[in-house]
Amino acid sequence: MIRRVVLALDDRLGTAHFMRKALRKAFPDHWSFMLGEIALYCFVVLLATGTYLGFFFDASAQPITYNGSYPSLHGIQMSAAYASVLRLSLDIRAGLLLRQIHHWAALVFVAAITVHMCRIFFTGAFRRPRELNWIVGLVLLILALGAGFTGYSLPDDLLSGTGLRIAYSVLLSVPVVGGYLAFLFFGGDFPATQTIGRLFFTHVLVLPALLVAAMAIHLGMIWRQKHTQFRGPGRTENNVIGSPLWPNYAMKSVGLLFAVAAILTALGAFFQINPIWLYGPYNPANVSSPAQPDWYIGWLEGALRLGPSWDWQIFNHTIPAPFFAGVLLPLVFFTLLFVWPFLERRITHDGQPHQLLDHPSDVPWRTGVGAAVLAFAIVLTFAGSDDVQAKIVGISVERLVNLYRIMLLVLPVAVGLLTFQFARELRARRNALAEAGTRIAISRTDSGGFAEQPEKDARRP
Numbered sequence: 001m002i003r004r005v006v007l008a009l010d011d012r013l014g015t016a017h018f019m020r021k022a023l024r025k026a027f028p029d030h031w032s033f034m035l036g037e038i039a040l041y042c043f044v045v046l047l048a049t050g051t052y053l054g055f056f057f058d059a060s061a062q063p064i065t066y067n068g069s070y071p072s073l074h075g076i077q078m079s080a081a082y083a084s085v086l087r088l089s090l091d092i093r094a095g096l097l098l099r100q101i102h103h104w105a106a107l108v109f110v111a112a113i114t115v116h117m118c119r120i121f122f123t124g125a126f127r128r129p130r131e132l133n134w135i136v137g138l139v140l141l142i143l144a145l146g147a148g149f150t151g152y153s154l155p156d157d158l159l160s161g162t163g164l165r166i167a168y169s170v171l172l173s174v175p176v177v178g179g180y181l182a183f184l185f186f187g188g189d190f191p192a193t194q195t196i197g198r199l200f201f202t203h204v205l206v207l208p209a210l211l212v213a214a215m216a217i218h219l220g221m222i223w224r225q226k227h228t229q230f231r232g233p234g235r236t237e238n239n240v241i242g243s244p245l246w247p248n249y250a251m252k253s254v255g256l257l258f259a260v261a262a263i264l265t266a267l268g269a270f271f272q273i274n275p276i277w278l279y280g281p282y283n284p285a286n287v288s289s290p291a292q293p294d295w296y297i298g299w300l301e302g303a304l305r306l307g308p309s310w311d312w313q314i315f316n317h318t319i320p321a322p323f324f325a326g327v328l329l330p331l332v333f334f335t336l337l338f339v340w341p342f343l344e345r346r347i348t349h350d351g352q353p354h355q356l357l358d359h360p361s362d363v364p365w366r367t368g369v370g371a372a373v374l375a376f377a378i379v380l381t382f383a384g385s386d387d388v389q390a391k392i393v394g395i396s397v398e399r400l401v402n403l404y405r406i407m408l409l410v411l412p413v414a415v416g417l418l419t420f421q422f423a424r425e426l427r428a429r430r431n432a433l434a435e436a437g438t439r440i441a442i443s444r445t446d447s448g449g450f451a452e453q454p455e456k457d458a459r460r461p
């Protein structure tokens with residue numbers, strides 16, 4: 001039957017030629033090439049679980065008095081949206097499990113994208129001819145951050161409502177157009193009755209559709225340009241050495257899909273996440289403590305906490321403090337990322353196409369810059385929970401803020417310089433051994449560690 005269907009399709013569409021070529025396409029093997037796929041499969045899990053949640057979520061700010069199955073909230077006024085998420089969590093069969101899997105999948109999705117992006121950066125995979133795909137990738141990252149934040153805000157609980165209020169203030173701080181932007185996204189002065197409806201539409205239709213479109217372009221470009229590969233025996237700028245798409249690569253990839261789905265399901269089943277019934281419904285007069293966003297918004301939260309308290313008056317317009325840390329900083333950060341491939345080309349005068357990847361130590365200055373930027377983002381992320389740390393350590397939040405401000409200036413420079421030096425020494429050592437015609441042999445030691453020894457008279461491949 002399969003043969004008849006395939007023949008009939010080939011007869012009408014001439015698919016056999018394309019399929020024969022496609023199924024034999026070679027994919028280079030390296031564990032780090034799985035990172036993009038992990039992101040892809042998290043997205044699949046997000047779509048599947050989100051569809052189920054969508055059946056029960058009520059995107060309405062309609063005030064109701066709760067009288068459901070959770071006695072601690074009886075008699076409390078809340079939005080229909082919050083009440084529907086309570087019902088999903090406590091009454092709907094498998095609702096809590098799917099909510100938790102969905103939330104975990106979102107966290108792992110952005111983490112996989114971030115690590116994938118670091119792999120692309122540190123191996124120079126963004127160089128010609130892949131600059132455009134680097135840009136599409138960054139669009140994917142921004143869309144993923146937007147999808148995470150809008151989803152997190154839907155339940156209308158005290159924690160996410162506080163996050164929304166911050167986002168509203170940051171939007172308002174944009175000079176000239178801030179008021180219009182805030183009105184567009186929130187549908188009125190905060191807290192507006194239209195906000196949840198707009199967030200819902202953006203979260204379940206606009207952003208997923210854009211994500212699917214951008215992913216199709218991203219993967220289409222990889223297919224067309226072929227995958228890069230690390231240097232190794234027989235690998236050149238003009239060939240691709242790896243497993244064929246069918247059956248090796250396809251089977252491995254399907255296995256990865258099952259593994260990702262299984263791990264996310266286990267996380268959702270065993271590790272509680274976002275128990276909104278403990279936070280209570282959003283009320284503008286209340287703020288809970290501790291109040292931290294999901295990890296990928298932590299750096300923005302940290303930036304707002306450490307940012308300068310400037311209020312500038314320019315041409316009769318006030319530019320308030322949240323603008324510098326909440327708008328300008330991410331704008332500069334993402335602009336730098338978008339132009340990086342072109343900036344690097346200007347610095348190195350290397351406009352040649354590259355199919356072979358760099359080892360991070362091959363280009364110490366790039367690796368140093370990347371490490372410095374990562375250190376900057378990590379300090380900001382930690383600063384985003386300084387209130388909790390102040391409580392644990394027993395010092396005042398103000399002192400911790402000052403400490404983090406100093407760390408933000410010092411640590412990235414120190415980490416960048418150290419990484420640069422480390423990478424340079426690794427490169428020099430490798431070059432010296434290569435010149436001597438020596439290969440390094442790595443063997444296990446008795447205690448279970450690794451030992452490196454020059455392998456005499458063996459030529460480097």
Ligand code: HEM
Binds near residue numbers: 034037040120140222
């Ligand atoms: C939803 C987010 C994303 C998904 C699902 C995704 C998916 C993938 C997949 C499956 C691959 C091939 C395997 C691999 O190299 O890992 C890939 C390669 C690539 N990705 Fe992404 N990606 C995403 C985000 C990003 C981001 C944020 C960037 C960079 C800013 C990026 C830049 C690239 C580039 C340049 C390649 C080609 C790499 C090469 O040939 O070595 N991607 N992506």
